[in-house]
Amino acid sequence: MSKLDSKIPEGPLDKKWEKYKSTIPLVNPANKRSLEIVVVGSGLAGAAAAASLAEMGYKVKVFCFQDSPRRAHSIAAQGGINAAKNYQNDGDSVYRLFYDTIKGGDYRAREANVHRLAEVSGSIIDQCVAQGVPLAREYGGMLSNRSFGGTQVQRTFYAAGQTGQQLLLGAYSALQRQVGLGNVELFARHEMLEVVTIDGKARGIIARNLINGELERHFGHAVLLCTGGYGNVFYLSTNAMGSNVTAAWKAHKKGAFFGNPCYTQIHPTCIPVSGDHQSKLTLMSESLRNDGRIWVPKKKEDCIAIREGKKKAIDIAEDDRDYYLERRYPAFGNLVPRDVASRAAKERCDAGFGINKTGEAVYLDFASNMKYKYGKQEALVKGIQNPTEEQLHALGKEVVKEKYGNLFDMYKQITGEDPYEMPMMIYPAVHYTMGGIWVDYNLMTTVPGLYALGEANFSDHGANRLGASALMQGLADGYFVIPYTIGAYLSNEIRTKAIPTSHEAFETAENDVKERINKFFSIKGTKSVDHFHKRLGKIMWDKCGMARNDAGLKQAIEDIRALQKDFWANVRVTGEANEFNPELEKAGRVADFLELGELMCIDALNRVESCGGHFREESAETEGEQEGEAKRNDKDFMYVSAWEYKSMNNFELHKEELKYEVIKISQRSYK
Amino acid sequence: MSGNMNLSLKVWRQKNAEQKGELVTYPVSDISPDMSFLEMFDVLNEKLITEGQEPVAFDHDCREGICGACSMHINGRAHGPNNGVTTCQLHMRSFKDGDTIVVEPWRAAAFPVVKDLVVDRSAFDRIISKGGYISVNTGNAQDANNLPVPKVDADKAFEAAACIGCGACVATCKNGSAMLFVSAKVSQLSLLPQGKAEAKERVISMVNQMDEEGFGSCTNTGACEIECPKGISLENIARLNREFAVATAASEK
Ligand SMILES: Cc1cc2nc3c(=O)[nH]c(=O)nc-3n(C[C@H](O)[C@H](O)[C@H](O)COP(=O)(O)OP(=O)(O)OC[C@H]3O[C@@H](n4cnc5c(N)ncnc54)[C@H](O)[C@@H]3O)c2cc1C
Ligand code: SF4
Ligand code: FES
Numbered sequence: 001m002s003k004l005d006s007k008i009p010e011g012p013l014d015k016k017w018e019k020y021k022s023t024i025p026l027v028n029p030a031n032k033r034s035l036e037i038v039v040v041g042s043g044l045a046g047a048a049a050a051a052s053l054a055e056m057g058y059k060v061k062v063f064c065f066q067d068s069p070r071r072a073h074s075i076a077a078q079g080g081i082n083a084a085k086n087y088q089n090d091g092d093s094v095y096r097l098f099y100d101t102i103k104g105g106d107y108r109a110r111e112a113n114v115h116r117l118a119e120v121s122g123s124i125i126d127q128c129v130a131q132g133v134p135l136a137r138e139y140g141g142m143l144s145n146r147s148f149g150g151t152q153v154q155r156t157f158y159a160a161g162q163t164g165q166q167l168l169l170g171a172y173s174a175l176q177r178q179v180g181l182g183n184v185e186l187f188a189r190h191e192m193l194e195v196v197t198i199d200g201k202a203r204g205i206i207a208r209n210l211i212n213g214e215l216e217r218h219f220g221h222a223v224l225l226c227t228g229g230y231g232n233v234f235y236l237s238t239n240a241m242g243s244n245v246t247a248a249w250k251a252h253k254k255g256a257f258f259g260n261p262c263y264t265q266i267h268p269t270c271i272p273v274s275g276d277h278q279s280k281l282t283l284m285s286e287s288l289r290n291d292g293r294i295w296v297p298k299k300k301e302d303c304i305a306i307r308e309g310k311k312k313a314i315d316i317a318e319d320d321r322d323y324y325l326e327r328r329y330p331a332f333g334n335l336v337p338r339d340v341a342s343r344a345a346k347e348r349c350d351a352g353f354g355i356n357k358t359g360e361a362v363y364l365d366f367a368s369n370m371k372y373k374y375g376k377q378e379a380l381v382k383g384i385q386n387p388t389e390e391q392l393h394a395l396g397k398e399v400v401k402e403k404y405g406n407l408f409d410m411y412k413q414i415t416g417e418d419p420y421e422m423p424m425m426i427y428p429a430v431h432y433t434m435g436g437i438w439v440d441y442n443l444m445t446t447v448p449g450l451y452a453l454g455e456a457n458f459s460d461h462g463a464n465r466l467g468a469s470a471l472m473q474g475l476a477d478g479y480f481v482i483p484y485t486i487g488a489y490l491s492n493e494i495r496t497k498a499i500p501t502s503h504e505a506f507e508t509a510e511n512d513v514k515e516r517i518n519k520f521f522s523i524k525g526t527k528s529v530d531h532f533h534k535r536l537g538k539i540m541w542d543k544c545g546m547a548r549n550d551a552g553l554k555q556a557i558e559d560i561r562a563l564q565k566d567f568w569a570n571v572r573v574t575g576e577a578n579e580f581n582p583e584l585e586k587a588g589r590v591a592d593f594l595e596l597g598e599l600m601c602i603d604a605l606n607r608v609e610s611c612g613g614h615f616r617e618e619s620a621e622t623e624g625e626q627e628g629e630a631k632r633n634d635k636d637f638m639y640v641s642a643w644e645y646k647s648m649n650n651f652e653l654h655k656e657e658l659k660y661e662v663i664k665i666s667q668r669s670y671k
Numbered sequence: 672m673s674g675n676m677n678l679s680l681k682v683w684r685q686k687n688a689e690q691k692g693e694l695v696t697y698p699v700s701d702i703s704p705d706m707s708f709l710e711m712f713d714v715l716n717e718k719l720i721t722e723g724q725e726p727v728a729f730d731h732d733c734r735e736g737i738c739g740a741c742s743m744h745i746n747g748r749a750h751g752p753n754n755g756v757t758t759c760q761l762h763m764r765s766f767k768d769g770d771t772i773v774v775e776p777w778r779a780a781a782f783p784v785v786k787d788l789v790v791d792r793s794a795f796d797r798i799i800s801k802g803g804y805i806s807v808n809t810g811n812a813q814d815a816n817n818l819p820v821p822k823v824d825a826d827k828a829f830e831a832a833a834c835i836g837c838g839a840c841v842a843t844c845k846n847g848s849a850m851l852f853v854s855a856k857v858s859q860l861s862l863l864p865q866g867k868a869e870a871k872e873r874v875i876s877m878v879n880q881m882d883e884e885g886f887g888s889c890t891n892t893g894a895c896e897i898e899c900p901k902g903i904s905l906e907n908i909a910r911l912n913r914e915f916a917v918a919t920a921a922s923e924k
Contacts, residue, residue: 048809051809052808052809055808055809066732066738066740067730067740067791067792067793068739068792068793068795068796068836069796070739070796070799070836071732071733071738071739071740071836073732073733073738075733075737075738075739075835076733076735076737076738085815085816087816123810123812125815126812126813126814126815127807127809127810127811127812128815129812129815129818129865130805130807130811130812130813130815130865131804131805131807131865132804132805132828132859132860132863132865132866133832134825134826134828134829134832134859134863135815135825136825136829137819137820137821137822137825137826138822139822140819141819141820141821141822141825142816142819143815143816159829159832160829162737162833165737165833165835166829166832169832172799173799173803173804173805174804174807174809176796176799176800176803176804177800177804177806179796179800180800180801186796188793188796211785240732240733240734240738241731241732241733241734242732274705275703275705275706277703277705277706277710277713277714278710279707279709279710279713279734280734280735282734282735409755410735410736410760413736413756413760413762414707414760414762416705416762416764479809479810480809480810483809526721528717528720528721530713530717572720572723574719574720574723574724574725574726575725579686579687579786580687580728580785580786580789581728582726582728583720583726
């Protein structure tokens with residue numbers, strides 16, 4: 001029998017959460033004070049969880065590797081956060097958000113989790129506004145909304161192109177308040193390097209103090225991993241430089257199953273690679289697709305002329321432009337989901353229509369909305385009769401600036417080109433990982449007492465995440481789910497006294513960490529950590545990226561295993577263990593990525609179907625209206641892949657069957 | 672695709688907080704104008720590692736101007752020669768072939784050096800803990816649209832909230848004052864109706880913590896506003912001063 005029990009409550013879908021919530025055992029206030037919770041991560045999920053649990057009375061410790069919890073990678077989220085408020089009166093509802101998310105995820109997410117997410121989405125906005133998060137407003141003082149991909153309603157709340165920053169600073173302020181009140185102890189510049197388990201339960205962590213290199217032992221009745229996504233396995237991604245899989249991977253090796261590791265989101269609108277020196281890729285928010293139209297020239301000779309610098313975008317006549325998303329998907333146009341938009345860009349570039357030197361870029365053009373939508377509107381408001389094209393451009397530019405100013409500035413800084421005058425050049429890049437640690441309905445992993453929240457878990461987005469849903473999920477997990485569900489476990493722990501960290505389990509875990517650190521220094525090889533990271537990234541991008549196939553994946557697994565060997569024989573880690581040492585931090589992270597990369601390819605190889613962000617070339621529609629589109633195989637693959645770590649290079653697959661009781665499954669069409 | 676710029680870097684090296692530091696000169700070659708300043712440091716570090724030397728430690732994470740981690744004092748200016756950009760957003764096209772570039776950490780009494788170009792800015796977090804929030808527990812909130820906020824106020828609050836906590840304002844101030852940072856948070860919260868209830872205690876307690884952390888006092892030189900990568904305006908300092916005056920007057924009654 002499978003070891004997977006998703007613990008989904010009984011009852012009709014729309015009553016499950018409400019009913020379950022009121023039956024979860026409670027922990028009384030006096031007992032809460034003697035229960036300790038370790039929270040690893042201070043992003044939206046971690047900060048929200050830590051603040052809420054501390055407010056409830058638990059004793060909380062928070063860890064992050066940055067110098068301040070405010071710098072967690074959630075800070076970089078740009079476009080917005082979804083919530084089923086229906087403030088725009090455009091027919092939105094909890095059901096519709098639920099439905100869009102399941103469909104967007106290509107029918108590979110759990111109904112019950114997603115419904116709960118949609119149910120609590122509204123409370124998130126209420127909470128954030130109460131904290132003083134300055135979300136965008138209309139002149140009447142009410143909150144403003146915009147659209148994101150894969151939906152036909154306006155349910156996305158935002159703060160210019162800095163939504164993640166504002167939401168995180170809200171959660172961070174709640175966290176710092178609890179720090180000030182003495183309910184949370186904060187450990188910044190600390191990296192968790194091991195989970196400690198005693199009698200099969202998670203009981204704490206080993207963390208390295210990044211300033212002096214000391215290894216520390218921290219006990220917790222429960223441990224929450226809120227450690228973000230693992231997109232950096234590709235080396236180049238939109239994630240921050242420090243984003244990593246280490247915490248999740250350590251948990252995996254201690255018994256936590258890894259769910260759907262191969263589900264990766266490649267975001268369609270990022271600034272293209274400019275050279276070998278590239279250290280990361282920069283996202284241009286999906287919200288830009290509200291006002292930008294994506295195109296390439298219809299004629300190859302135009303593409304060549306542009307690449308050679310002989311023509312510019314504005315020289316291409318309207319009739320010679322191929323707005324390929326509008327052409328292929330008239331119902332959703334430029335607002336198709338990310339996986340669909342990315343593959344369409346790749347298709348055009350592979351066919352030779354790319355428009356930059358590398359042939360891997362398409363245009364994202366604002367000219368028409370800038371002039372004819374916003375320019376005209378403003379001209380009307382300002383009473384300007386028969387405005388000229390230049391006037392329309394100037395008027396519209398102001399509106400666009402207010403909506404997306406920081407993104408346009410960022411683009412200009414990076415590329416040196418002015419996107420108000422020229423269309424942006426964009427190309428897909430690795431952005432988000434839907435896969436992650438497998439969790440049940442309570443967000444508990446297969447290790448009792450060990451939880452995973454936010455991007456670190458696999459839970460709500462199936463095979464493809466819709467835009468503006470990660471912020472929603474991180475905050476839902478932290479503010480509104482874990483504070484309830486953790487009671488189911490901790491109510492049975494009230495008699496467990498804090499275990500002294502002299503316990504042998506802590507001793508062994510610390511020794512394991514120490515040994516590995518010493519190993520890094522003992523190799524004294526010739527190649528830098530980055531060297532290996534870049535090579536891994538290339539294998540992953542070429543063979544486990546936007547399109548995957550049997551032969552390629554098998555090759556990738558071989559290549560990664562060889563690379564693992566090379567790494568452990570030839571890496572050079574400079575400096576010492578007992579000091580501030582970023583190279584050592586990187587070495588640990590890349591060593592874990594090397595193992596994760598292998599598992600991602602194994603998972604991708606196993607899943608011989610296309611779904612969401614996972615596109616297997618062998619599984620595409622071959623005829624009719626849907627020709628070339630991804631082809632799911634529900635008969636054989638309607639399950640979550642949950643991998644158990646057995647030993648190095650050896651993983652065992654467990655399957656959690658997905659049952660759709662409410663939603664009617666169909667071919668996902670955005671035509 | 673490497674570039675064609677050759678530069679001479681003078682970089683602050685300091686092993687840890689206890690030991691003394693010094694400027695060390697490193698030549699770097701084949702730098703492309705499309706590289707960011709931090710990517711140029713990646714090139715330097717890669718070279719140092721292959722030569723068996725220790726790479727330069729510096730803070731960075733998002734590399735897109737939003738996390739506030741990067742913090743280099745470049746040729747005497749916090750975040751380098753351009754206005755309105757962080758170190759990670761500075762690109763090498765802002766420099767010329769043959770340039771000598773001096774790179775130092777933030778210098779301020781309240782920001783001790785950790786190593787090389789890395790400093791300790793945890794004082795900022797402690798200031799926020801003393802009132803940089805609205806006291807609302809999870810679950811306490813009413814419906815978000817029950818409280819309309821005039822767009823002008825919301826926009827102003829947002830502009831103040833855009834602070835990334837990088838500390839350039841402190842590093843650039845001859846007094847090492849944190850007024851711009853603190854005033855940005857005080858302003859954001861006092862501009863919003865939600866923040867009014869605690870406004871008085873907030874400003875007093877945040878200012879007290881700021882003093883306790885060893886930040887200098889503000890003498891209105893205005894240097895901070897110029898170097899702030901997020902355009903946080905001096906208006907915020909004026910607002911803090913007003914709030915502070917009102918709050919202290921009220922508490923004396
Ligand atoms: C550029 C960009 C833009 C985005 N825009 C949007 C958007 O508009 N809307 C949307 O919904 N989503 C967006 N996303 C996705 C979303 O931002 C993330 O999925 C989400 O913020 C993740 O939050 P988190 O709390 O799970 O993790 P993170 O915010 O990544 O936090 C991880 C935390 O874990 C800590 N940590 C990690 N490992 C360790 C360790 N070993 N030891 C100690 N601490 C550790 C880190 O220090 C950090 O505090 C965007 C993502 C990117 C990259
Ligand atoms: S006010 Fe400006 S310079 Fe100071 S910390 Fe904030 S963003 Fe940085
Ligand atoms: S690295 Fe994040 S702001 Fe520069």
